[in-house]
Amino acid sequence: xxxxxxxxxxxxxxxxxxxxxxxxxxxxxxxxxxxxxxxxxxxxxxxxxxxxxxxxxxxxxxxxxxxxxxxxxxxxxxxxxxxxxxxxxxxxxxxxxxxxxxxxxxxxxxxxxxxxxxxxxxxxxxxxxxxxxxxxxxxxxxxxxxxxxxxxxxxxxxxxxxxxxxx
Numbered sequence: 001x002x003x004x005x006x007x008x009x010x011x012x013x014x015x016x017x018x019x020x021x022x023x024x025x026x027x028x029x030x031x032x033x034x035x036x037x038x039x040x041x042x043x044x045x046x047x048x049x050x051x052x053x054x055x056x057x058x059x060x061x062x063x064x065x066x067x068x069x070x071x072x073x074x075x076x077x078x079x080x081x082x083x084x085x086x087x088x089x090x091x092x093x094x095x096x097x098x099x100x101x102x103x104x105x106x107x108x109x110x111x112x113x114x115x116x117x118x119x120x121x122x123x124x125x126x127x128x129x130x131x132x133x134x135x136x137x138x139x140x141x142x143x144x145x146x147x148x149x150x151x152x153x154x155x156x157x158x159x160x161x162x163x164x165x166x167x
Contacts, residue, residue, distance in 0.1 A: 071140075072140045075140045075143070076140065080122070080138075081137050081138040081139075081140075081143070082131040082132060082137055083121070083122035083125050083126065083131060083132065084118055084121060084122060084125075084132050084136055084137065084138055085118050085119070085122050085138065086118065086138055086143050086144075086146070087143055087145065087148075088115075088145055088146055088147035088148055089115055089118050089119055089122075091147060091148070091151070099151055099154045099155055099158070100147075100151060102150075102154045103147055103150035103151040103153075103154050104147070104150075106150045106153075106154075107146065107147060107150055111146050111147075115146075115147070
């Protein structure tokens, strides 16, 4: 019983940590977002090589599952979607500037231009203390990660390089 509860509580903690830190409006600051993604990557990653990171297939959630509904609810409570931003737009060059800068250098130019446009528009809307019309808000189903796979790949490359250097 204790082992079962321990495993369940670890999975529940990981689930709550994942969803609440990434999607909640309480913790939209980039530092919490970065550390939560690093924690999730460390806890769930078993890929050793850097190159397959981008090609790794993402497991799709069932739209009727409780996890999917909880993630969507948390996403809908966030403020950045009202400004037309995507999840990866709120990752900034903070403490881990080299990884984010390298990932931004690697993404296609049209994605970088679209990101810069969304960020500038969000800054303008924030200064005017207004939001986009509801039909222009970012939808949960449309918000796909475009920068995070590159960040994960950079981090894995650095970890792999570190392992090769220490061996």
